[in-house]
Amino acid sequence: MNDSLVIMGVSGCGKSSLAAAVxxxxxxxxxxGDAHHSEASREKMRAGVALTDADRAGWLERLAAELCAHPQGCVLACSALRRSYRDVLRSASPGLRFAFLDIAPEEAQARVAARSAHFFSPRLVDNQFATLESPLGEPRVRRLDATAPLSRLQTEVSTWLHTEEPA
Known part of the structure; x- marks a missing residue:
């Protein structure tokens, strides 16, 4: 069993919190994942400028390298908004699972606006939803309600990780 997992979704869905708990x-x-953005990308996001696929390419390569560096498994917090981004990560870690934190745009906007110590501008939340290609229907993906309590989400993900056939 591959024990690597990506906790994914738009900004404000709770990726970092759930990834740390799992x-x-x-x-x-x-x-x-945020720790692996280039300084130029962080500056763009601080300024409210959306990243392009070209901006994300090096970031995804660095994250793929992190997956390869942890053959025993790891938990990666990463937006993984497009299928092509997820495929880059899958190529580095066959059997990789994705826990998709599904959230309404209004809730994500409120959460991002409430953060004080993060480089991501609240002006970019709409762009995150515009970029998002739902992973539902892809292999080894589980949808989670991002508004559920963190402890319940962690238990659900941990249980899923220990099943032979991912849901």
Whole structure:
């Protein structure tokens, strides 16, 4: 079984919180995708400028390298908004699972606006939804309600990780 997992979704859905909780519960390393953005990309996002596929290419390569560096498994917090982005990650880690934190645009906007110490501008939330290609129907993907309590989400993901056939 491949123990690597991506916690994915738009900004404000709770990726970092859930990834940290799952990593701790499963004893797996945590890879925070935001930490691997280039400084130029962070500056663009601070300024409210959406990233392009070209901006994300190097970031995705760095995240794929992180997956390869953890053959025993890891938990990656990463938006993975487009299928092509998810496919880059899958190519680095066959059997990779994706937990999709599904959230309404209004809720994501409110959560991002409430954050004080993050480089992501609330002006970019709409762009995240415009970019999102739902992963539902792809292999090894589980949809989660991003508004559920963190403890319940962590338990659901941990249970899923220990099933032979992903839902």
């Amino acid at each position: 990593a701790e519960a499963e004893g797996l390393p945590l890879v925070e």
